[in-house]
Amino acid sequence: MKLSKQFPLNALRVFEAVARHGSFTKAGDELGMTQTAVSYQVKLLEENIGEPLFLRRPRHIALTDAGERLAPKVTEAFAMLHEAVATVRGASEETLLIHSTPTFASQWMARRLGSFHLRHPATAVRLITSDTLIDFARESADIAIRSGKGNWPGLTCHRLMTIDFTPMLSPQLVASSGGINHPRDLLKLRLIDAGDPWWATWFEAAGVADPDLAGRPRSRLGAQSFEASAAIAGQGVAILTPEFYRDDLAAGRLVQPFPLVCRDDDWDYWLAYPENRRNVPKIKAFRNWILEEMNDGGTGA
Template sequence: MAHALPPLPAVRAFEAAARHGSFTKAAEELGMTQAAVSYQIKLLEERVGAPLFLRKPRQVTLTELGQRLAPTFTEAFTLIGEAYAAARSGAEGVLCVSTILTFASSWLARNLGAFQMQHPALAVRLDISMRLIDFAREDVDVAIRSGSGRWPGLVAHLLFTPDFTPMLSPKLAASIGGVKVPADLLRLPILDPQDHWWREWFTAAGLATDALATRTGSSMGAQAYEASAAMAGHGVAILARTLFADELADGRLIQPFDLVANDGNSYWLVYPEARRNVPKIRAFRDWLLTAVPASLGKASA
């Protein structure tokens, strides 16, 4: 049995007025007069059987019922707009991926060509940032972030959980006759000693973490920068092993100990629940969830 629907022009007028908090601004957006917007909203209120706005001089506010309806109507129009855009373009246009620097430089930039060969009509734009993206306000399609995977309103797909361990250049290790036991690290400069990864690893290695408290060092803000400093011989970095497999394989970095640790956080692909079926997002998701485990699995092996 089909559901009874209110007049869509009335719903559109209500949604715009609720979003702007103004009949006048809704009228400007919809190309209508304020009187026409007011009429459409009155028509919807008659169908619902209750007021949706409290009308005051120079101000309108949503009633409790209006507050319940407005988010659902906004989401419905968003879905309709995205479905229409998807039907017109398919997996084409521009895909904006927000990601942190280390994943972008250590994995995504090296592998993105394979995705673009599969989808030549889709251009990828990377937005490198540590901040959390507001998908409702920013022109970003998907994000790759580190954390627990619990972000309200977002779908989160696990990519991998990084194990971290100290790494340094062979030349720096040789400067003290080699790094043979964890305590040898205290004889060398430590990059970003306040990084909580160091405390996690020191604890696992049986070293006192108070040795880190007295250390001074720059905070570089990204593993990619710390890895570069470590390869230049400026100190020991604590890095995600799977993201620097190439540097380990060619000898630019060495991992002196088999011991690794993790803090329970993982890398995730995230995007709004309502956009899960947009073709360009679906195409990138399907590729990424296959490519990351395949390449990082080989790196771990």
């Protein structure tokens, strides 16, 4: 059976408006429908309840006893319903739930979120980090920042940055190693996670043949930021994304010995969110903000 037959909700809403206005026509105006439709719905409700709700007098209508009894409760119930929905709609604007990779979160987001807060003071941000590719259908999340190819089905994706990489090490290590003048010199040092395929790519681009990476110790730390910490501590050379370590480079905690920067064509950083939520205000707000930030950052603002 049709839902509306069992319990005529729409008719009740129309009834409520009519009771409030004391007029079919005015209620129709409020609800954006014709007087005819209002008449139809009221009749429907009256038939469902089995009791006339209005007395049709010449130039005005009046509630019957039954209508008089029904109206206030219905008004209250609808008010409650409206308030509940409005609350959720409103509250959903208040919190933005971001899932991000740990590296991006710590190296990029953490230090820039302040500017988002400044622009959108009413929106609280919860930043959750995980390496797994979250599923929007199963996890509570508004947007995700992921690395990958940006072709996830059902998601709208914006490329945030390409993942560049180049060797970095601490200035102290440069000094103690007697100077790094040629890419080949790096091989004299410990490579933090020599198993990282980025090394092979970079050495090849640098024209260093046969760096013998396979024989070196591998110590996958799991996250780029850990490798960076190790490099800053002078424990070796790490291959890092310069975008993430601009501050450390500027502060002299790290140096980038060669301008050669490689790019992983298959793995970029993406902003992603469900296609059908592209117009949710808080998502729109964040998208605009982060894309602007990315451009400013690239041009050095």
